[in-house]
Amino acid sequence: MDTQIELQISDLDNVPHGKLIKFMGDLDATNVESTLDQVTKLIKEGFVQIVADFRNLRYVNSTGLGILLHFSKTAKEKSGCFKIANVNDNVYEIIEIIGANTLLDIYDNVEEAIGSLQARR
Amino acid sequence: MRISQQVSSHDERIVLLHFEGDLNASDCEATSKIFQEIIDSKKYFIVALMENVTFVSSPFLGELMGCKLRLVEKGGNMVIVGLNYDLRERLIQMGADKIFQFYPDTHTAYNHYHWEYTQTAQVVTITLPPKLQSVPAVRRFIAGIAKQKGYTARDSFRIETIVDEIANNAIEHGDSTQPEISVELRIDRKKFELLVRNKTLMDKANQLKYVLEANKETAQTGDTRGRGLALVKLISNSINVSIDKSGTEVKITKMREDS
Numbered sequence: 001m002d003t004q005i006e007l008q009i010s011d012l013d014n015v016p017h018g019k020l021i022k023f024m025g026d027l028d029a030t031n032v033e034s035t036l037d038q039v040t041k042l043i044k045e046g047f048v049q050i051v052a053d054f055r056n057l058r059y060v061n062s063t064g065l066g067i068l069l070h071f072s073k074t075a076k077e078k079s080g081c082f083k084i085a086n087v088n089d090n091v092y093e094i095i096e097i098i099g100a101n102t103l104l105d106i107y108d109n110v111e112e113a114i115g116s117l118q119a120r121r
Numbered sequence: 122m123r124i125s126q127q128v129s130s131h132d133e134r135i136v137l138l139h140f141e142g143d144l145n146a147s148d149c150e151a152t153s154k155i156f157q158e159i160i161d162s163k164k165y166f167i168v169a170l171m172e173n174v175t176f177v178s179s180p181f182l183g184e185l186m187g188c189k190l191r192l193v194e195k196g197g198n199m200v201i202v203g204l205n206y207d208l209r210e211r212l213i214q215m216g217a218d219k220i221f222q223f224y225p226d227t228h229t230a231y232n233h234y235h236w237e238y239t240q241t242a243q244v245v246t247i248t249l250p251p252k253l254q255s256v257p258a259v260r261r262f263i264a265g266i267a268k269q270k271g272y273t274a275r276d277s278f279r280i281e282t283i284v285d286e287i288a289n290n291a292i293e294h295g296d297s298t299q300p301e302i303s304v305e306l307r308i309d310r311k312k313f314e315l316l317v318r319n320k321t322l323m324d325k326a327n328q329l330k331y332v333l334e335a336n337k338e339t340a341q342t343g344d345t346r347g348r349g350l351a352l353v354k355l356i357s358n359s360i361n362v363s364i365d366k367s368g369t370e371v372k373i374t375k376m377r378e379d380s
Contacts, residue, residue, distance in 0.1 A: 030256070098348060
């Protein structure tokens with residue numbers, strides 16, 4: 001059985017082409033494909049200003065980290081960005097150990113991440 | 122108060138102290154003398170049996186704490202067994218649960234003793250089908266054991282990561298016809314060891330060795346295997362890989378962070 005992950009996607013007020021994605025559950029090898037499909041679809045539709053809320057993301061492994069880096073790279077290639085907020089300590093540590101904290105835009109909370117998007121305009 | 126002592130038939134290094142009645146300030150002096158006699162006899166593990174205790178005063182609790190400190194200084198411990206609900210609640214309100222472990226019975230206290238002081242490792246062996254979908258339950262199960270055994274939440278999370286990465290590698294890069302993967306966990310108070318055995322084609326096994334020997338330790342690493350193994354290298358204390366015709370065996374050791 002695949003690990004449960006749920007992505008709740010909503011619009012971002014006052015951010016054109018913006019979406020908020022709430023990640024809930026564990027992001028691992030069993031569900032990276034479905035996660036990749038959902039977020040890639042958004043980016044292809046032109047929603048390239050993305051804030052990912054990790055408040056309820058309990059776990060991420062190297063495969064999951066790989067697609068987060070991919071989202072960040074793809075959004076940037078389309079003049080957008082993929083920002084992450086509310087990362088729990090354990091997940092942050094994994095991101096930091098692998099050195100991905102220098103490649104991902106990480107914020108303490110969603111408000112700060114959205115604020116940085118609005119400041120870009 | 123009545124107090125009696127006996128050497129445990131389970132292990133002669135343990136002294137059972139039976140307390141009865143109200144434990145008042147006036148009982149401190151006599152109790153202190155008994156504790157000192159036990160320590161002088163070079164027995165540093167005390168199980169305080171309190172199923173027949175009706176009251177513990179603050180000064181008496183202080184006396185117990187002082188004794189525990191003396192035992193800990195000698196590398197020993199004192200635990201409390203058999204508290205009734207009301208007394209347990211009262212002791213918790215007094216902060217005693219921060220100092221003492223409470224156990225419902227002597228059997229559980231002995232288990233604690235073996236875990237903490239005799240370095241007895243506990244072993245769990247799991248075989249799983251070579252499907253990625255089987256890994257999450259295994260990794261959470263093993264992390265749960267670590268947490269239950271007193272490893273910190275951070276350590277448990279790291280252990281979950283190690284199990285996940287190594288098992289995923291064994292499945293993704295193993296021989297696709299292998300019937301199962303074997304995961305063996307050995308855990309004691311100070312360290313966690315994971316042994317994952319699988320059947321791997323020789324060329325893939327050699328790739329695995331190459332990745333481990335190379336110092337790929339950042340997110341820039343292009344392939345997933347490199348990133349996962351680099352992560353495991355960074356959060357564990359050692360990785361050993363042995364490869365022969367029967368398969369690949371990856372052994373990870375991780376020391377408990379507060380050991």
